[in-house]
Amino acid sequence: GAVVSQHPSRVICKSGTSVKIECRSLDFQATTMFWYRQFPKQSLMLMATSNEGSKATYEQGVEKDKFLINHASLTLSTLTVTSAHPEDSSFYICSASPPRTYTYEQYFGPGTRLTVT
Amino acid sequence: EDQVTQSPEALRLQEGESSSLNCSYTVSGLRGLFWYRQDPGKGPEFLFTLYSAGEEKEKERLKATLTKKESFLHITAPKPEDSATYLCAVRRATGGFKTIFGAGTRLFVKA
Numbered sequence: 197g198a199v200v201s202q203h204p205s206r207v208i209c210k211s212g213t214s215v216k217i218e219c220r221s222l223d224f225q226a227t228t229m230f231w232y233r234q235f236p237k238q239s240l241m242l243m244a245t246s247n248e249g250s251k252a253t254y255e256q257g258v259e260k261d262k263f264l265i266n267h268a269s270l271t272l273s274t275l276t277v278t279s280a281h282p283e284d285s286s287f288y289i290c291s292a293s294p295p296r297t298y299t300y301e302q303y304f305g306p307g308t309r310l311t312v313t
Numbered sequence: 314e315d316q317v318t319q320s321p322e323a324l325r326l327q328e329g330e331s332s333s334l335n336c337s338y339t340v341s342g343l344r345g346l347f348w349y350r351q352d353p354g355k356g357p358e359f360l361f362t363l364y365s366a367g368e369e370k371e372k373e374r375l376k377a378t379l380t381k382k383e384s385f386l387h388i389t390a391p392k393p394e395d396s397a398t399y400l401c402a403v404r405r406a407t408g409g410f411k412t413i414f415g416a417g418t419r420l421f422v423k424a
Contacts, residue, residue, distance in 0.1 A: 202356075230412075239400065239416040240357070289356045300345045300404050302412060304356035 198224050198294050202305035209280055209312055217275045217308045219290030225270035226292035230302065231263075234287045246273040280312045315340045319401050319415035326391055326422050334386040334399055334418045342406030346384050348377050349400040351417070357400055360386075391422045 199222040209215050219229055227248045232240040244265050245253045252265035262284075264276040273292075277284055287309055291302040318337045326332055338346065345364055349357035361370045363379040370377050374395065376387040386399055398417040405411070 200356075237419075240414045242411060245411070287354075291356075300412075301347055301359050301362045303359055304349075307354070307356045309354070 198292070198303040200290065200292050200303050200305040202290055202308050204308060205306060206309045207311070209310070211281055211312055212279055214276055214278045215280055215310060217277075217288055217290075217310075219273045219275070219292070219305055221271045221292045221303075224292075224294045226273075227270060227295060229267060229273040229290055229292045231265060231273075231275050232289045232291065234289060234307075240289065243275075277310065280310070282312045285310055285312045315403070315405060315413050317401055317403055317413050317415035319399075319418050321418060322416070323419040324421070326388075326420070328392055328422055328424050329390045331387070331389045331391070333388070334401075334420070336384040336386070336401030336415055337382060338384070338401070338403050338415075339382075340403050340405045340413070344404045344406045346379055347402045347404070347412070348375075348384070348386055349402065351398045351400055353398075360399075388420070391420075393422050393424050396420055396422045 201220045203218045229246040231243045233243050234240050242255050243258045246265045246267040248267045254260045267273040287307050289307040291304040293302050316339045320335045345362050347362050348360040351357040361377040366381045368379050374389050378385045398419045400417045401415040402412045
């Protein structure tokens with residue numbers, strides 16, 4: 197099956213610093229990756245769609261200058277949380293879809309738990 | 314507006330007690346309906362994709378069905394290891410890749 201990895205799995209940072217989270221598709225090329233945020237006992241909230249070689253598409257209400265997304269290759273997308281604040285503490289999950297035209301399922305990474313102190 | 318509603322929010326079963334989870338959806342043209350399993354502190358794990366009304370898919374103790382307005386995830390003779398949150402999601406036929414997720418059903422299976 198399709199495997200997506202994320203790094204780091206957990207990170208603690210101080211308020212005002214920036215944190216980078218990596219998302220990799222290990223056994224397939226992904227022209228599109230997705231970044232989600234999940235609060236405790238709530239569902240996934242799509243933050244942005246990351247497109248290889250072009251700018252990410254952000255969902256309404258998501259600050260593009262705060263959550264920087266870079267999709268530099270067909271297997272790597274990064275999310276940088278800039279000037280992090282305690283309210284940015286959350287579980288961040290990325291996903292990708294294998295490049296087949298007839299299926300649309302997403303494969304998720306294991307998630308990154310961000311804690312801002 | 315596109316919407317996915319899952320019920321119940323939580324379900325407690327005894328081991329071997331079969332039941333169903335519901336996912337009601339409204340979407341302007343369905344491209345696919347997905348079921349995922351999510352364990353605490355982990356990313357969702359893909360289970361099924363359903364594309365059209367009447368379609369059914371099975372995997373071990375799980376069976377997913379689809380109508381024009383809802384989907385059911387039937388769990389037959391569940392075991393404690395089936396305890397997890399089950400997420401339903403839909404992708405519409407237009408509007409790009411966006412997938413809309415329901416809030417999930419937390420399933421607890423007691424031995």
